[in-house]
Amino acid sequence: MSNNKMIDMSYLISVCGDDADFKQEMIDTFLRNTPPVLEDMKSSLSEKDWKKIGDLAHKIKPSFTFMGISKAKDLIVDIEHSGRNNTEIEDIRDKIEQLNKICIQAFNELKEELKTH
């Protein structure tokens, strides 16, 4: 896979083995469930509900591992810590915005991935 791609399917493939259907289902579930969480995160930002932002980041963190979106990993961990300490961390708005951008590209790539099946 080329370096400028946001996603990396190798871990997911190792988990799914020969079960291509299961791989499709995992991607599909991720595509359906992650955008609402990101929306939630944005609205919590305007409410300054740091704890909720942290919880949301914590919740989605493992599924990003399956999709191999490694560029999002550090961002999510930082956002998660904001909630852990229940305070506004530096650049949190910026970080959520970055995460959003990464996700938009990743979602597109994942939709392509679904079609190639």
Added chain:
Amino acid sequence: MPVDESVKIFIVEDDPTYLKFLTHVISLNPDHQIKTFASGKDILDALYEHPSVITLDYSLPDKSGEEVLKEIKEFDPNIPVIIISGQEEIGIAVQLLKLGAYDYIIKDEETQERLNYALNNAKKNVSLVNEINTLKQEISEKYEFGNSITGNSIPIKKVFELMKKAINTNITVSITGETGTGKELVAKALHYNSPRKKKPFIPVNIAAIPNELIESELFGHEKGAFTGAITRRLGKFEEADGGSIFLDEIAEMDLNMQAKLLRVIQEREVTRIGSNTILPLDVRLLVATHKDLAEEVKNGNFREDLYYRLLGIPIHLPPLRDRDTDIIILAKHFLNEFQKDNNLHGLKLGRSAQEKLLKYNFPGNVRELKSIIELAAVMSNSEEIQEDDIKFSSLKNEENFTYQELSLKEYNDRIIDHFLTKYDDNVMKVAEILDIGKSTIYRYLKEKSE
């Protein structure tokens, strides 16, 4: 062991992608039946379905993993709960394991392997726990009143009444009765029907342990306490902690040891030989003897203070010969048991055999009856056990003689007959032994031939 039978696994996970992954991994084993839950409340509401294993996400929307774990453990401490967490925090992991979590797994690239490993171990654990519970259940059923001790006679009903009074308290019970009357059985029934039934029942036969070893056997010893004490050893009292200890043949204990036992009972604490640590005792004491303890006290063989300490509720087990038709009830019971254990069936106890049993005095009591019945079941050639199949041991047979309610003349004839057989019809010898005239014997022989 049924390790691979169908296993009900509950998965608690609020992230749909991760839930999909866990469901996939766990369903790879076709024996696994899976149910999934997205919140703490949902899983707690479903506990009545008794899952075999639960995997629990640490961060749930409504409750913390710790709270959910506590509630699951309160409901049933035996369900293994595998925590699956997004973060690696040793403090939290240790805390959860202390609360009874079976394992703590991090959501990372090794989750699948670790989960499979933990699940397999948890399943083995569950099947062992189930097996132990089944065995415990079987034991307590075995010793339920009516299953272990059978009978309708007045003396045995009095015993039942006393036993019922004894089971709900911690009072010491002293069981007396001739050999073979079932003293250990009564002790076991008392334990397995008491609130202590889930804790150990430890029987100790004082007569079977050499005097010099009794102290370390009962109270334990530390490593190096005496020559030969190469390891620390727990005493029987410690082993019985929370349960009951049964000291059989208590009258055989020597006076020196009696003093030590008295101290332990009075202080309710025990010290291992060679140790300075005092261990508090929570043990119910059951004792038994075939001797008359009061008589032993009179003769100076048993400490009076210990006697009163041990007396508690005295239960005297009647000898079998005083239990009327219990003999037949028990004989039939043993016959059934024997047939069950040996895959036999259809064998009945004939009327003539029953009458013969009722006339016997059973010096060996219930134990003797059991072996008589087992022997008869083996010897019997027909579907009914006959008089001839019932064979009494000759150990104390002369005592039996008086229980047959014969006339004096009949007794005389039987005695003469017995010795004539024994001494090959040597009239001289028999007359000498019985101190009677030879003519008496000749007269008997003449009558017999007529």
